[in-house]
Amino acid sequence: MTPKDSHYARLRRRYRVARLSEFVPMNKDCIWYYGFHTVEAILHNPKRRIHRLFITKNAYRKLNPGNLISASSLKVIESKMLTRFLGSEVVHQGILIETESLVAKNLDDLHRFSLIIVLDQVTDPHNVGAIMRSAVAFGAHAVIATQRYSPKESAILAKTASGAFDLIDYITVNNLSEALKTLHEMGFKTVALDSEGPHLLHFSFSGQKLALVLGAEGKGLRKKIKETVSVLARFDMPGVIKNLNVSNAAAIALYSAHSYLKQFNI
Structure with a gap:
């Protein structure tokens, strides 16, 4: 590489670094989120x-965020810049938003609700995210x-x-059995x-x-949790396989519970 080539290579690196510096978080409590929904x-x-929204022209036309965020917090950007920042394996759909974490809720807020999900040491974010989707x-x-x-x-x-x-x-919560x-x-x-629950779920x-x-896949519910709940129940599964992925099990249980609660117009 000639000295001239090296010079221009350094300039290109500086340019890329300068462009990516836009994505430095505002503070330690901020999180980057991506994806249309x-x-x-x-x-x-x-x-x-919300602090900032980076969005491509195509995504802007689809989302039309103009009325939802101030103009000073919005920047139209090329898709390749988002890919360079997030990585080629991330499906960002042309949208990236910087926001602070939500304020944590506590159990006292649940008294007015009729249906909730409790997870005993379910660690996989993909499973928990899928459960949230079914829950909603x-x-x-x-x-x-x-x-x-x-x-x-x-x-x-x-x-x-x-x-x-x-x-x-x-x-x-710190102590699930107390919760x-x-x-x-x-x-x-x-x-x-x-x-191995003694009762069928719908009964x-x-x-x-x-x-x-x-409970978590593999180890299931902890002994203390089994002793604390009102009832242990199982699905009526006639097939050879008797265990489901926790997110699939949650979806079936939510449907069954929703169907039961409908009689109370809930």
Whole structure:
């Protein structure tokens, strides 16, 4: 490489670094999110504190975010810049938004709800995101998870939830068994799914408040959780396979619970 070539190579590197410096977070509490449904839900969530939105021309025409964010916080950008920042494996759909994390909710906010999901150490953000998506689809109002062994708010979790993360309360607790006791005091019946449960799921519902409890794949529910819930229930599965992916199990259980609660016009 000639000195002239080296000079221009350095200039190109400096230019790329300068362009990517735009993506430095405003502060440590900010998270970058991407994907059409995820960003659309964030823009419509009044609880969100949004800093910046980078968007391609095509995505702008589809999303039309002009009325949802100030002009000073919006920048139209080329798709290749988003790909360079996020990586070629990320499906960003031409949209990237910077926002602060949502303020954590607590159990006291659940007294007015009728259907919630409780996750016992489900760690995979793809599973939790898929569960959130099903929960919103079937009218559940919150997902409760353990503080230590559950995914934190992140782009992967939100992208898998396909917008549901901003449509449902995500509550983490230090002691899940104590949280279940609190739910009982609020009038919830806690129904835990277990492949060896003594009761069929659709015969296990009663009352007008249900909390569906699911454990991590492999190890399932912890002993203390099994002892604390109102009832252990199983699916009626006539086939050879008796276990489902936790997100699939959640979707079936949510449908069953929603169908039961409809008789109360809930």
